[in-house]
Amino acid sequence: MYPIYLQLKNRKCVVFGGGRVAERKVKTLHRYGASVTVISPDLTPELFRMWINAEIICHYRKYHSGDLRGYFLAISATNDPQVNREIYEEAKREKTLINVVDEPENCDFYVPAIVRRGDLQIAISTSGQSPAMAREIRKIMESLFDESYEEALKIVGNIRSHLKEEVDNPVERRRIMDTIVMPQVMASLQNGTIKQVKDKLREWI
Incomplete structure (x- = not known):
């Protein structure tokens, strides 16, 4: 499907x-x-x-x-x-x-098993073969993607909206967004304050 x-x-x-x-x-x-x-x-x-x-x-x-x-x-x-x-x-x-x-x-x-963290949604399906397995996989995903991802996604979304207004070049916008979702930046998004995140972004972008 x-x-x-x-x-x-x-x-x-x-x-x-x-x-x-x-x-x-x-x-x-x-x-x-x-x-x-x-x-x-x-x-x-x-x-x-x-x-x-x-x-x-x-x-x-x-x-x-x-x-x-x-x-x-x-x-x-x-x-x-x-x-x-x-x-x-x-x-x-x-x-x-x-x-x-x-x-x-x-x-x-x-109907998949769903991990939801705000606007972040991860759907898990076994194509109807084993709903029980889908539920077990969901538990694993819930531990990997904790509640901090909800706030991280809000920050990334706000940055993306800002870039659309401030950066005309779509290639440059994509480069910046790709940088933002690199593992080290994501760690800051999840664990730091908004000010710390902005400071880190200035270093990496």
Whole structure:
């Protein structure tokens, strides 16, 4: 599969199922700005809370034919293989992106394990072969990329914006940015104060 990041802000997404797995999917979609609808006759306490607080839309019932009409993306997390199959087939007809949990052969996309440090996101996928392995790799990556990378990325982003205004030559801008992300500069970004970082940049650039 082709790895890609999707812009889901205000996109209509639907999740079938109201258990713990569905809850994780719903919370992730909501975190990324999707307009999320849940269709299920049962809800976890957390999904019920999100519904009551108008964070999600909920249809408190089982799947009905026609439920996918108008949705950009769907996740089927029911415990009924026949229902999952019907949802998959309708998604194909409606041209809705579909993920059937634990059925990689019935997925247009996989949901990766994610390491997130602010705007830094590292997605780990085993192409549906072993979600457990993806979770273990995520733990390793979380230890390698700690919270300091969030602030470091903010600083780099601010420098990049400044360079766009101050340096007309794109080749020179790229040279400076390449210098900034060298290991020794990254160490300063993570461990030093902003003043120390600026002093170091004057030395290296």
